[in-house]
Amino acid sequence: MHRRQVGRSMLWAAGVLALASGCGAESSSAPEPLPLESQAQGELGYDPGPGWNLGWQDDFTGTALNGANWTVLTSNYDPVTNNCNFGTGELEFPRAQNVTVGGGKLVITAERTGDGPMDSRCTGYGPRSFYSGRIHTKGKVERRYGKLVASIKVPSGYGMWPAFWTLGGNISTVGWPSSGEIDILEWHSNEPTWMKSAVHYFANGAAQHFGTGANRGYSLADGFHVYEVEWTAGQMVFRLDNQVRATADFFHNQPAFQQNHYILLNLALGGNWYGNAPASSIALASGERKTMEVEWVRWYDAGSVPPATLTNPGFESGMTGWATWSPNATEAADFSETYNGGHSGSYHLTHWNNGSPFEVWTYQVASGLPSGNYKVRAWVRKGGAFDIARLQAKTCGGCAPVYTDLGTYGAWTLVETPAISVTGGSLELGFHTRATVGNSGNFIHMDDVELIRL
Helix, strand or coil: CCCCCCHHHHHEHHHHHHHHCCCCCCCCCCCCCCCCCCCCCCCCCCCCCCCCEEEEECCCCCCCCCCCCCEEEEEEEEEECCEEEHHCCCCCEECCCEEECCEEEEEEEEECCCCCCCCCHHHCCCCCCEEEEECCCCCCCCCEEEEEEEEEEEECCCCCCEEEEECCCCCHCCCCCCCCHHHHHHHHCCCCCEEEEEEEEEEEEEEEEEEEECCCCCCCCEEEEHHHEEEEECCEEEEEEECECCCCEEEECHHHCCCCEEEEEEEEECHHHCCCCCCCCCCCCCCCCEEEEEEEEEEEEEEEECHHCEEEEEEEECCCCCCCCCCCCCCCHEEEEEECCCCCEEEEEEECCCCCCCCEEEEEECCCCCCEEEEEEEEEEEEEECEEEEEEEEECCCCCEEEECCCCCEEEEECCCCCCCCCCCCCEEEEEEEEECCCCCCCCEEEEEEEEEE
């Protein structure tokens, strides 16, 4: 009996996407290959457009995979999602030897094997017929929103199932599909001109699926193309080569897509997307190798101003760059403390006064700003009862602020202010808290403040 399916099971018919759970209904016999058009296109650059700034990237330089970014799977058992053959009946056994970096590219190689590799935790599923590669950024690179983009060359041939996708960072605790899944690229040999994209989540008591795709008009295989999702709090837009928009946008308010996700890259073979075709039908002969190549992966943030705009945004240098004000001489409630990592780094800002009432405002002034609309973002943990607890911004000392009231957050949570129009070049931003009744359980921890130009 197969374990739960971890997404990525789709049927495409007559150019229209329909999603199916469990085993696919496609024929297991290899279709006649479609002719490939000549592709003069080489490796691709990418311009995210105005208002986007690079937040994270891996350009796969050097001769080894960057272990600070990626984990390489070495089994057909996935300890993060707790399943065998990835819940989709795939035929490959991932291993480190099939994941290499060289010439400025990540290369994931698939090859047929007669070794019959199998993890002891997956004995009920039988041996695997292929070696391949699968990597992810769980626990290392987890982000939300923005543009997630990669330049990828996928291999042609029946049974090839390359994928560029994400899973919600909480999958180990809530399971799939409650964690959410964003499939930016999946490629199927039956429709080689399509970038197939999808999302999976849980709502209304059941698994929910949305599918879309972008058609390049010629086969995507064996040439580099740029695959992209633009992800906001309420919408996802999928694009191919920064030119072709997918057939439909995904509009959402699901919690699964309001949290951090991690990235996965893998080259699967067969599985339920190919109707659980036998290994003998997969277009990969003994001694042959097929590769999925990745030139780069980048995650852009919407409108982040350069980090130099704010001084000491993570409080790593104590209170340097930050001012404190209090109407009742309780400035001591405002301090930077070591937190053995905090949200990121070793320090964060704390508002706490050991059970005594206090009111304090921690702020700095960002100057030299171009005219435009801005938001302030920060990571926050909070407990206890407060009269006021806000992340806020204002254009002058006596001006009315825009603000977000901070809730109770047991874990680090990203919050942001409403938009504010800046025309005079400066913005005062920070945190304002007040507790008129002493409560030793009151605390607010704040970290990694960002100023976002919209």
